[in-house]
Amino acid sequence: MVRRVMGGIALAGVLAVSVAGCGGGDDKKSGPELAWAGKVCSYLKADTSKVAMPGLDAKNAKEAKDSMLTFMKTMKTRLATQQRNLETAGTPPVASAKPAYNTALANLAKIQTQLTSAIGTLDKAKVTDQKSLTKALSPYTQQLAQFSGYQGPVKDLSTNADLNTAFKDSPQCSGLTA
Numbered sequence: 001m002v003r004r005v006m007g008g009i010a011l012a013g014v015l016a017v018s019v020a021g022c023g024g025g026d027d028k029k030s031g032p033e034l035a036w037a038g039k040v041c042s043y044l045k046a047d048t049s050k051v052a053m054p055g056l057d058a059k060n061a062k063e064a065k066d067s068m069l070t071f072m073k074t075m076k077t078r079l080a081t082q083q084r085n086l087e088t089a090g091t092p093p094v095a096s097a098k099p100a101y102n103t104a105l106a107n108l109a110k111i112q113t114q115l116t117s118a119i120g121t122l123d124k125a126k127v128t129d130q131k132s133l134t135k136a137l138s139p140y141t142q143q144l145a146q147f148s149g150y151q152g153p154v155k156d157l158s159t160n161a162d163l164n165t166a167f168k169d170s171p172q173c174s175g176l177t178a
Contacts, residue, residue: 032093037157037166041173043085044154051075061133068137069122076115083108086153097160104156111150114140 051074054067083105092101118140125136154176158164167173 031166033097033162033166034170036089036093037163038170038172040086040089040154040157041167041170041176043089044082044152045172045176046081051078058130058133061127061129064133065122065125065127065136069119072115072119072122076112076119079108079112079115082153083112092157092160092163094160094162097157097163100157100160100163103159104153107150107156108153 051071054064054071056064056067058064086101086104086108091098118137121139122136125132127133127136154167154173158167
C-alpha cells in the first residue's frame, strides 16, 4: 500500500513539472508571440529537469516520511518558480491567449496548494511504522494523482493556436519534453 501511495504522489509530482508542447517547426515565423514563447521556454528550461523519486524503505517509516517531505517540497518549489517565471513573462501578446495563460497560472497554483496541504499534514503526522505512514499519505493520494496527467504550463498555453505555433517555432523551446 505504501508503494502505491508513494507512487501516486511521485507520479503526480514528476508530471506536474514536466513541460510539453515545444518542438521544432518547419515554417518559422516571427512576431511578438514568438519572442514571448522563447522567453517563457528559457525561464522554464531551468525548472524542468526531472526530480527523482526518493528510494523509500517501508521498514524505515521515519526516513521514508522525510524523503517524501523533501520530494514534495522540491516539487512545490519548482512549481512556484514556474509560476513566478510565467508571471514575469507577462500576459502573452496575443489577445485570444489570455484564457490559456490564466489556466496555466491556475493549474500551477492549484497543484502548489495541494502540495502545501499534503506537506503540512505529513510533517505533523506521527509516523512510526508502515501503517502510520500509509495513513498519513493516503488522504492526499487521490488529490495529487488527479494531476498525474498535467503536462505543464506550455501545454496549457499551447491550447491557443497562435501560441502553439510560437512554441513549436521558437528555438528556445527545443529540448523541452513531456
